[in-house]
Amino acid sequence: MRALLAEAIGTFALVFAGAGAIMVDSETGALGHVGIALTFGLVIMAMIYAVGHVSGAHFNPAVTVAFALTRNFAWSRAAAYIVAQLAAAIAAAALLRASLGNVAGIGATTPAGSQAQSFLWELVLSFFLMFVIMAVATDTRAVGEAAAIAIGGTVALDALVGGPVSGASMNPARSLGPALVAGDLSSLWLYLAAPLVGAASELSRIRRFAERRHNRSGDLTYRSLSIY
Numbered sequence: 001m002r003a004l005l006a007e008a009i010g011t012f013a014l015v016f017a018g019a020g021a022i023m024v025d026s027e028t029g030a031l032g033h034v035g036i037a038l039t040f041g042l043v044i045m046a047m048i049y050a051v052g053h054v055s056g057a058h059f060n061p062a063v064t065v066a067f068a069l070t071r072n073f074a075w076s077r078a079a080a081y082i083v084a085q086l087a088a089a090i091a092a093a094a095l096l097r098a099s100l101g102n103v104a105g106i107g108a109t110t111p112a113g114s115q116a117q118s119f120l121w122e123l124v125l126s127f128f129l130m131f132v133i134m135a136v137a138t139d140t141r142a143v144g145e146a147a148a149i150a151i152g153g154t155v156a157l158d159a160l161v162g163g164p165v166s167g168a169s170m171n172p173a174r175s176l177g178p179a180l181v182a183g184d185l186s187s188l189w190l191y192l193a194a195p196l197v198g199a200a201s202e203l204s205r206i207r208r209f210a211e212r213r214h215n216r217s218g219d220l221t222y223r224s225l226s227i228y
Contacts, residue, residue, distance in 0.1 A: 006051035007081050008088040010059040015092035015177050017043040019107025023096060026104035037163060041156025048148035057148075060171040061085055062195035066130060066203045082173075089177030097181050108178035109167030109191050118166035119190040125158045126170045126198030134202060170195050 021039040025031040031039070048057040058064045061082045068078035093106050111118035132154045136147040155170070162168035169175045175191035 003055035004080055004084040006055035007058060008084040010047035010051050010055070010057060011085040011088040011173055012092045013043050013047050014040070014059055014171075015089045015107075015174055016096060018174065019093060019178050020096055020100070022107035023100050023103040027100075033163060034160065037156050037159035037168075040159050040168075041152040041154075044155045045148045045152025048151060052148065055081075059085060059173070060195070061173055062126060062171065062199040063130070063133060065196060066134070066199040069200065069203055085173040086176060089173040090180055091177075093177035093181035096178075102182060105184055106178040106182040108182050108184055109169040109175045109187075110184070111167070111187055111190070112165050115187055115190055118187070119194045121162050121166040122169060122190060122194035123198040123201075125162045125166070125168055126195040127202045129154050129158060129170050130199040130202035167191075170198075172196070 018036075018040045021031055021036045025036055044059070047059060051057060056067075058067070058081055064073075064078045064081045064085070067073040068075050097106055129151075132150055136150055158170060159168040167175075169191045172192045172195055175188060179185055179188045179191075
């Protein structure tokens, strides 16, 4: 139960701060693109430090599914995590609408160009994010205390580069909450599918690497499948 609450709090903070930054900037121009990207990265970093030791700090259904696909994270637990993440994202978006109104589509992610272009970008950005997450989660040589900085920095960098193209969601929960509350589901499918495909693609690479390393040394060890 504590882990589910931690996932809900972390995901709520991500959507409230990140989508909220988009809404505030739309009204005031105070943050700019760089400020919005940094907001997403900083809130992820803060939440990993705050509750990572409780739940593993997924805050993202794509991350949870990827960990479940390793067969070291139970699907029943993954399902509960995803429900908590989605519920928290919707609650955060609802609070944003109640407090700020229907501004900037409640910070929903929408393609700047074609849906195909945004799908490709979301897939690649999610792959890079999962590359970093799996590196700090599975390699015992990684410095666990630096995980929050590495992952938060990756989120901010992806948002800086990909935000103007696809919105740089990389997270089905982050996109679902604002889209549902704003009532704009026209492009939601790509923000649900692309992160899952990108995360799964990175997972297959990690598993192939792990098998080769295990075959060479016979002593492969994993961290527990959590981000922190």
